[in-house]
Amino acid sequence: MTTTEFAPEALSGLIGCTTTQGIPTLYAPRRGGQVTAGLFFRVGRADETLATAGLTHLVEHLALHRLQLADLHHNGATANTYTLFHATGDEDEVVAHLNSVCAALRELPLARLDTEREILRTEAAGGRSGSNSPLPLWRYGAQGYGLSSYDELGTWSVTPDQVGDWARTRFTRENAVLWITSESVPEGLDLTLPTGTRRPAPAATSALRTTPAYICGEDGHVVLTSVVRRSTAAAVFADVLGRALFQDLRQEGGYSYAAEADYTPRDADFATLTAYADALPQKQDAVVGGFVDTLARLRNGTIAQSELDSVRGKKLKMYDVPDFAAASLPGYALDLLLGHRILSPAEHRAELAAVTVADLHEVAREAWASTLLQVPGHRGVDWAGLTLAPQYSGTTGVTGSSHRSLESEDVTLVIGDEGVSVTTPRGVVTVLYDTCVAMTTRPDGARGLTGPDGFAVTVEPTLYLDVTPDRIARIDAAVPEAAVVRLPARAPEHVPRPREGAAQSQRSKDSGPATWVPTWLRTVGGRLLAVVAAAWVLLGGFTIVRQIIGPDGDLGGALAVALIEVPPVMLLRRLYLVHRMRRR
């Protein structure tokens, strides 16, 4: 083992810093016999494409395959911008585990690939793969940070070579950070990994033309996301917002059961602020109104000094936990991995102490400016100054052969030389071939094309007039091979047929209220695009990963403690899942 000293100034005297076989390593002791270690890689879902979505998750599963029967507690997690392998046990066990993970990453058991593909699809079907909130895809499109809204389509298509390349180029020593709760780096580690480069988190894309924006979603849920610059004040603001929503919507109004907010770093510079409230269907109008008013108060009204002080007090308490240094390791490691500034505890305390009510107002205004709000029903929130997110690509589509819908005479599919369009009386959805991020294919001729903006067109030969094999061949010839996802044959009963009287009902729907059912999860032909997540999981991203990593600005400390106490975390998670199931 080679050990080279490196030391972020801020951590001196608190946390040991070194490199282990080229991997930056943070360590600090913890009382008790058990050791916890985590190996982060700066690669995640946001680095994939829609056609390869799930690639990182497959590598993670393959790396852990041999270890599934080990006695120690361990797990892997794939998030938007990182992958984490972590384990808790005796020092020998943890060392053996890390060695085994790295050995598997060096030489992935690709013979297992097809089995792991099945496991991931089963995991997704069971709703256990984490978040499928639609908000990321509305904000970012079908790329980068938007991919967490989608199923892992790549489990169908990625080749062994692609998986192997991904491991070789992303799971490298330069692209990793190790942390371990011990006095020193244990003997016996063999973390040999290929050499590569530290890859910055991907740049954010945007599918929203203007913000604040809104979409209409399921009954019973109001969800806000916004993107703010990472700061101590912004992390404090998230807690102030959560408390204000709880006070206004639950304690005062009795409209909601759950009302909460969360702050999660997105990349080195920005964080995602999420706020959520549930509602009984008959009270959801009041929840939307209360939500809007709470946000307005935090922007322009009075924030009591006590609101700030109680959150500040709670945040300062994380320094009181035993083994604070060990508890803060995951947070520091993630900051190091993402290239975020590292604050010493003293610096962080000073920043916390310096946060003012005026700072919170400023964060509130910044958050509002980038807000994407999901509201229940079809009423919308344009009255509160938000703009409906784009429902169509535009007003003109591609030129080419026209194929009338067999379900609605107002709807036409156009297969052109540059792309495909579906035209409706209210707008046009277009996917261009050369920027198509994924095209699913079925042996029966069906094609599902998704553009980088998240708009999708499904070509079902049974639902449009004269979609002959040569038209399908035209599409196939034009879409880049890297975007093609070949899906297996469907059972005959799963091949769609035009609905009886569908043309009638489509017309009446289109002449309905101005707030047209606004989801591009649904292709305009009225069929669910099979590759897109339909399941809505509360407060997307409540995976164990996030529970472990915790918020930024407070060094991840408060929640990082959870990792040190893994059994309670598992219990909490179980309770949370039971609670969540009840609420759904």
Added chain:
Amino acid sequence: MTTTGTTTDDDERPVALSEPVDDPFTTLPDLTPLRDAARAGDWPATQAFFTALASTENPVENPVENSAEKVSFASAQLAGLDGVETYLERAAAEHPADPLPRTLLAERYIRIGWAIRSRYRAEHVSRDQFEQFHDWLRRAERLLIDVCAEQPDNPAAWTARLLTARGLQLGQTEARRRYDRLSAHHPHHFRAQSQLLQQMCPKWSGSWEAAHAFAQECVAAAPAGAHAGVVVAEAHIEHWADLDGVEQRTYMRSVSVRDELRAAARESVLHPDYAPGWSWITADSAFALAFSIGGHFADAAAHFVSLEDRVTEYQWQYLPGWKAAFVKYRKSALATL
């Protein structure tokens, strides 16, 4: 002012009462400075008028006379003056930190929008009218969201938000939430009760059960002598106006409705503790109308005596040729004395 020296063939007593006057700036001389300020586009004078109201006594035990009622009332009256948006917009731009010009401007926007929508039932309003109507209400609402954030106890802003909630169809529970937010600071706020009652009527997706229950809830919760009893009369008038034919002709005549009206009048305008404030004309107008429609002229008389030739036309407009009807009913009522 036109004077009608009405005498009828079989009337032994000549009655010399005027046609009703419904302009609040005429019927309530206290409002004259406000109208003068508005006509002159004089923001400092307008501001001074409202500042004086807000600084008057605000005795909790006397909700009728409190300043919140007057501020809310005066805001609504100012909004009824054509063209005031010009100087209010200027004032809002010049005093961005002061919620008052934005509140008054929002009230005016709502009034402009509602005038475009017209009083007719939704099926008689064109799509273009609705779009303009909603556009004005959204402009108002966006101002009011911030005003209520800055001044969570602003009675006029919360009351105005009951109108935007109704016009923009934000739902029953949202309207109720706004009322509750207002009530937390100003319980028994008459103008808000009257506006929420509208929301609870079937024409705004409510029900008669909900509307009458709300009216009774207002009375039960309010101290004796508050205006809340008027909400009972307003609910019955709305109910009556929604009926047709025989049902309409008999509704107000029923003993149970009459008894409810009598009880509500006793609890409000006829109560010894009643403090008339500025809403008393609205209050007596509602009772005079309700009793008259039901043929309960002896009950109507006390209200006509107070009103003389003053009236708030708001619900009287449900009667075709309402000014003539007012004169006729008043005569019948005074004849019972």
